[in-house]
Amino acid sequence: MAEVQDVIIVGGGPAGLTAAIYAGRANLSPTVFEGFAAGGQLVLTTDVENYPGFPEGIQGPELMQMFRSQAERFGATVIVEDVTRVDLSERPFRVWVDQEEHRGNSVIISTGAAARWLGLPSEQRLRGFGVSTCATCDGFFFKDRAMVVVGGGDSAMEEALFLSRMASHVTIVHRRNELRASAIMADRALANEKIDVRWNAVVEEVLGDEVVTGVRVRDVVTGELEDIPSAAVFVAIGHDPITGLFRGQVELDDAGYVVTDGTRTSVEGVFASGDVQDTVYRQAVTAAGSGCMAAMDAERWLEDQAANRASADRALAAQKDG
Amino acid sequence: MATVKEVTEETFQGEVLESEVPVLVDFWAEWCGPCRMVAPVVEQIAAESAGRLVVAKLDVDRSPAIAQRYNVQGIPFIGLFENGKLTRHAVGAMPKNQLEQQLGLA
Numbered sequence: 001m002a003e004v005q006d007v008i009i010v011g012g013g014p015a016g017l018t019a020a021i022y023a024g025r026a027n028l029s030p031t032v033f034e035g036f037a038a039g040g041q042l043v044l045t046t047d048v049e050n051y052p053g054f055p056e057g058i059q060g061p062e063l064m065q066m067f068r069s070q071a072e073r074f075g076a077t078v079i080v081e082d083v084t085r086v087d088l089s090e091r092p093f094r095v096w097v098d099q100e101e102h103r104g105n106s107v108i109i110s111t112g113a114a115a116r117w118l119g120l121p122s123e124q125r126l127r128g129f130g131v132s133t134c135a136t137c138d139g140f141f142f143k144d145r146a147m148v149v150v151g152g153g154d155s156a157m158e159e160a161l162f163l164s165r166m167a168s169h170v171t172i173v174h175r176r177n178e179l180r181a182s183a184i185m186a187d188r189a190l191a192n193e194k195i196d197v198r199w200n201a202v203v204e205e206v207l208g209d210e211v212v213t214g215v216r217v218r219d220v221v222t223g224e225l226e227d228i229p230s231a232a233v234f235v236a237i238g239h240d241p242i243t244g245l246f247r248g249q250v251e252l253d254d255a256g257y258v259v260t261d262g263t264r265t266s267v268e269g270v271f272a273s274g275d276v277q278d279t280v281y282r283q284a285v286t287a288a289g290s291g292c293m294a295a296m297d298a299e300r301w302l303e304d305q306a307a308n309r310a311s312a313d314r315a316l317a318a319q320k321d322g
Numbered sequence: 323m324a325t326v327k328e329v330t331e332e333t334f335q336g337e338v339l340e341s342e343v344p345v346l347v348d349f350w351a352e353w354c355g356p357c358r359m360v361a362p363v364v365e366q367i368a369a370e371s372a373g374r375l376v377v378a379k380l381d382v383d384r385s386p387a388i389a390q391r392y393n394v395q396g397i398p399f400i401g402l403f404e405n406g407k408l409t410r411h412a413v414g415a416m417p418k419n420q421l422e423q424q425l426g427l428a
Contacts, residue, residue, distance in 0.1 A: 036363055036417045043355045061358060080362055082417045128396035128413025137354040140382075141395040211395065232395070 004092045005031055007298055008104030009076075010083050010245070013040020014284045015274025016110035017067035017076075018291030019298075023108075024074030026299045031102065032071065033095070035082040040064070040112045041239070041275075042284055051284050063284075088249040088267050105305070106269045106298045109246060109258055110291060113239035113275040113282070118150065122206040123235070130212025130232045135159040142231045144168050148215050150203055151236035152176060157185035159236045164194040171228055172197045173217055198228065206233055241276045255279070263294040269305075271298050326368050327378045331385040339406040341376055346425070348379040349389055349399040356415035357398040363418045364400065367427070375427075400425065 007023045009016045012034025023030040042048065042060035049057040068078055079097070087094040092103040115133040117123060123131050132138040139147070139162060147167045149160040152174035160170045172189065177199045179186045189195050201217040207227065208214070214229040241257045251259040251266035257279050258265055258272040265272050273294035274287035329337050329347065338345045348364045350357035361379075368377035382389040382397060392401065392408055402410040402425050412424040422428040 036359060036415065043359060061355060084419075128399060128411075129393060130395055132396050134354070134356060134396075137351070137356060137398075138396045140351070140353075141389075211393065 002100075002102050004103045004105060005029065006104070006302055007031070007106050007108060007295070008093070008095050008102060009033070009108045009110060010086070010095065011035065011040070011110035011112055011242075011274065011276070012068070012078065013064070013110060013112045013274060013287060014042060014067060015112070015276075015287040015291035015294070016040075016108070017064070017071045017078075018288040019108045019110060019273055019295040020071035020076035020078070020291075021067075021074055022292050022295035023298065024071060024076045026295070027075070028295075028299060028302070029075050029077070030071075030295075031077045031079060031104075033079050033081060033083045033097065034068075035111070036080075040287075041114075048284065067288075083245060086245055086249065088246070088270055091269060093270065106271065106302055108263075108291075108294045108298060109243075109250070109265070109270065109272040109276055110274045110287075110294070111242040111245070111276050112287075113241045115235070116238050116240050118203055118206075118235055118237065120203070120205060122208075123203075123233075126206050126208055126212050126233075129210060130208060130230075131206055131235065132232065133235050135162045135234050138232065138234075139163045139166055142167065145231035146171070146229060147232045147234065148173055148228060148230040149234045149236055150174075150215075151238070152179045152181060153236065153238065154181045154185050155238075156236035157181045157189040159234045160189050160195050161185075161192060163234065164192050167194060170195045171230065173201050173203060173215065173228070174199060175202045175220060176200065198226075201226075203233070239275065239282070243276060253279075263290060263297045269298075269301060271301075326365055327376065329378045329380050329385075331387055334380070334385070334388050337376070338378060338403050341403070343374065343376055345376040345378055345403045347401050347403060348377070349382050349392075349394050349397050349401065350379055351381060351383050351397060354397050359415040360398045360400070360421070363416075363421055366418060367422070371427070402426070 006028040007030040009032040020030045020032045047057045081097045085096040093107045095102045143166045146169045148171050150173045200220045204218045205216040258277040260277045263271045271294040273290035396413045400412045401408050
């Protein structure tokens with residue numbers, strides 16, 4: 001059976017890898033399961049402009065490679081595979097990659113979040129044929145054509161601005177009458193002459209038989225339907241936490257986020273950090289910060305466990321002597 | 323060890339369409355993050371299915387005509403070619419078991 005490790009970290013984005021750096025420096029030799037989405041959402045971002053320390057910005061994948069190297073430098077083992085099952089009902093906790101079992105005295109959950117879809121059958125049918133959540137990947141295929149971006153946050157603005165460089169026109173479809181994006185991103189998008197916003201509108205259907213030809217939107221105020229011709233629809237309506245593995249094992253809120261007190265979860269010895277437990281900030285830098293917190297909390301908890309065991313042993317020994 | 327073979331517009335006909343065994347083609351591009359995510363998964367499939375399946379990758383930047391011919395408008399696009407025809411496909415980065423399931427390889 002596998003040796004019991006001090007810390008197992010599930011997820012290899014900014015939170016998981018920062019936890020690995022701190023746990024590594026505490027001589028806890030952490031194992032990180034990065035999973036297939038190694039590097040997390042930052043790998044999908046080209047220019048990261050708001051991570052401190054990089055005044056000129058940095059490419060997301062490059063930043064994550066630096067996180068990884070730094071974690072490995074301090075003794076973290078980074079495993080590319082996906083965790084397929086966990087058992088957090090007793091200690092040591094158990095984590096599987098297919099049939100292979102790993103055991104840990106503590107676990108840090110940092111599985112992050114994944115892009116949310118609209119949830120329309122027409123959207124799923126046309127995914128890859130004009131429906132996408134990745135403008136940097138797929139904008140290329142629709143050069144000089146009209147495109148739609150759905151959403152009102154920073155990622156929607158980022159997608160729209162990126163696409164404006166190649167699209168003939170970009171329409172942002174947003175369900176409210178004001179943007180949720182940060183001021184700098186909203187201003188940039190609104191000032192762009194290729195971008196306009198269809199306010200108070202939700203997508204009812206993605207149109208097209210084999211490829212996207214447009215979207216049908218409904219005005220939430222008037223109820224009116226309108227078809228917007230478009231070669232592509234980029235969905236940027238937010239993210240959902242990736243917590244399927246942990247359902248029924250640690251407490252999750254209604255939206256699926258891990259419920260935390262600091263970084264402690266409902267299971268003693270199991271900690272969570274990053275977007276998987278963050279319903280408010282969801283930034284690379286806050287994820288990294290909470291990864292640090294989780295590693296320090298785990299370290300302290302492991303020390304307390306060891307101290308409790310030692311004092312119990314002493315008490316037992318004293319009893320025998322007496 | 324089987325590796326992922328690079329194919330282009332020039333070699334596509336011979337290496338993919340005229341192949342005796344089924345060919346898995348990973349349509350990708352340098353600037354595509356999810357393509358980087360799924361690349362190790364594709365490599366793993368290549369290693370595990372040597373002999374039964376040829377695994378190839380095609381850079382859509384360098385070979386746009388092929389991508390266009392198959393209506394590829396989202397990458398990573400992983401297509402299974404059997405007897406010269408695209409029979410199954412999967413779009414987007416996903417873990418190995420899910421990808422194999424979508425391609426009917428599981």
